[in-house]
């Protein structure tokens with residue numbers, strides 16, 4: 001697998017749909033990563049597996 005396991009921080013602009021790592025254009029899967037005060041919502045590229053943190057918490 002070519003994708004690193006690091007979570008890449010992303011500043012959201014108008015739309016975040018295209019994976020910056022591989023160019024996949026059809027959006028992301030999501031996962032929820034537990035941290036001290038809740039969860040981080042992590043977006044995962046279904047094509048290359050790159051993980052992105054767009055700053056969402058729940």
Ligand SMILES: [Zn+2]
Pocket residue numbers: 019020021022023024045046047048049050
């Ligand atoms: Zn990708």
